[in-house]
Amino acid sequence: MSTQRSQNLQLNEHGRLRHFLTIDGLSRELLLQILDTAESFATLPGRPVKKVPLLRGRIITNLFFENSTRTRTTFELAAKLLSADVINFNISTSATTKGETLLDTLRNIEAMHSDMFVVRHAQSGAAHFIAEHASPRVSVINAGDGRHAHPTQAMLDMFTIRKHKGDFTPLRVAIVGDVLHSRVARSQILALNTLGVSEVRIVGPRTLLPTEARSLGVHVYHDLAEGIRDVDVVIMLRLQNERMDGALLPNEHEYFRLYGLTDERLENAKPDAIVMHPGPINRGIEMDSAVADGPRSVILQQVSYGIAVRMAVMSMAMQSQADLGTEA
Amino acid sequence: MTESTLFMKHDAILDLIRGMAEVLRNRLRDRALGDPAMIGIHTGGAWIAEYMNTMLNLGQPSGLLDISFYRDDFTQIGVNPQVRPSKIDFDVDGRNIVLIDDVLHTGRTIRAAMNEIFDFGRPASITLVTLIERSGRELPIQPDVIGLSPPLGLNDRIKLNGPDPLSLEIFHGPRTGR
Numbered sequence: 466m467s468t469q470r471s472q473n474l475q476l477n478e479h480g481r482l483r484h485f486l487t488i489d490g491l492s493r494e495l496l497l498q499i500l501d502t503a504e505s506f507a508t509l510p511g512r513p514v515k516k517v518p519l520l521r522g523r524i525i526t527n528l529f530f531e532n533s534t535r536t537r538t539t540f541e542l543a544a545k546l547l548s549a550d551v552i553n554f555n556i557s558t559s560a561t562t563k564g565e566t567l568l569d570t571l572r573n574i575e576a577m578h579s580d581m582f583v584v585r586h587a588q589s590g591a592a593h594f595i596a597e598h599a600s601p602r603v604s605v606i607n608a609g610d611g612r613h614a615h616p617t618q619a620m621l622d623m624f625t626i627r628k629h630k631g632d633f634t635p636l637r638v639a640i641v642g643d644v645l646h647s648r649v650a651r652s653q654i655l656a657l658n659t660l661g662v663s664e665v666r667i668v669g670p671r672t673l674l675p676t677e678a679r680s681l682g683v684h685v686y687h688d689l690a691e692g693i694r695d696v697d698v699v700i701m702l703r704l705q706n707e708r709m710d711g712a713l714l715p716n717e718h719e720y721f722r723l724y725g726l727t728d729e730r731l732e733n734a735k736p737d738a739i740v741m742h743p744g745p746i747n748r749g750i751e752m753d754s755a756v757a758d759g760p761r762s763v764i765l766q767q768v769s770y771g772i773a774v775r776m777a778v779m780s781m782a783m784q785s786q787a788d789l790g791t792e793a
Numbered sequence: 794m795t796e797s798t799l800f801m802k803h804d805a806i807l808d809l810i811r812g813m814a815e816v817l818r819n820r821l822r823d824r825a826l827g828d829p830a831m832i833g834i835h836t837g838g839a840w841i842a843e844y845m846n847t848m849l850n851l852g853q854p855s856g857l858l859d860i861s862f863y864r865d866d867f868t869q870i871g872v873n874p875q876v877r878p879s880k881i882d883f884d885v886d887g888r889n890i891v892l893i894d895d896v897l898h899t900g901r902t903i904r905a906a907m908n909e910i911f912d913f914g915r916p917a918s919i920t921l922v923t924l925i926e927r928s929g930r931e932l933p934i935q936p937d938v939i940g941l942s943p944p945l946g947l948n949d950r951i952k953l954n955g956p957d958p959l960s961l962e963i964f965h966g967p968r969t970g971r
Binding site: 512514516518 | 859861862863876877878879880908912913914
């Protein structure tokens, strides 16, 4: 799928966010607008009534073709905090050909007058496909498609980084682990480069790093200590067992010995470096519990911020429907 | 091009606010509305609230409301990316609230503000103070204390600039853009 095409698909004629499918093709200004909007939503949990009436009367459908607890729950919570009504569909892919299944499902749920679909699918490009075929009054948010993209996770990570570090431009960020299978890493790399960080590194064994790595605008490291030396942010990725179809690793114990993050190894990063992980963590495989629960870990903040960022994306995408309204 | 004229300058506006503060003080006393707390609506109302707060020696910072999430025209204009978080550091429950805005026009902003205040708690009362009251009400909302009701044409718009110096500007002709 070309950048041009996805760019056109994601933005309406006023340049506003219509669907949120990938970071690819979105401007720095738009990413900052998402972060700024999320900033005000992030203050809501401190209030007696945590909801705002912004999307009252709207219907948002969570369309999950792949299992997820955390992402689905935070999307559901975000929608509810915007006062939208939420329907959850957990659809396991069956033997039917995917195109037909998706289109059929789409038409059925459109007939239920949904205003927004939040889509997770094991197939790369599924959210694009739905966005291309959805009616003009429906917005599509990608909640993870295959190995392709997970843009709301990337934006909540950017939000967390900005909360702790402020300016993006001087930052060195290391993404450690199974980059090859990670849609999160792909979206993070795009977002970090769009926001203009000083350096993005990917760290892992050769078998778990994509061969096209250098064209992504990253520096490649195979040694963990070297890879995280003097970085401001360490992002650990989950080992994607469910997405591995070859014998890419000797075993998990060996992986931890070489790439597991321990307090001792973290000494190589800057003293004020933060440690992030998209969850769920495999303790003792990607990182030591001492690191996961340690003072530099911001993993639980990522979860909380995820709600505010998803509220921002949802309300902004719904705005494109407002643009439709004024033209009618 | 929209034409604009300067309507009032800083010192005159401060005099107006001082007068309003006096009227408010008397009103609160006459109605036995003790221990009032101020809430200003972003942005102009917040500036006026700051000035009045100092004049009345209320001794606690005024609250700030950005009503963007509570607007009734979201379906027409969408969410404003420059939303500032609302900040009310006192307990609204059982409190006599003084709600302050710069211009009272359709009344929709005040409705949205009251909805938001009730999400912070149940106030004992809300007293509405506006610097400028103009015609064009679309909802049954009236101010308790006003600074001035200048005669304005249907297509005229009045805007408070500030916070230091304050100035009131009138724009003539139909509104262009947002």
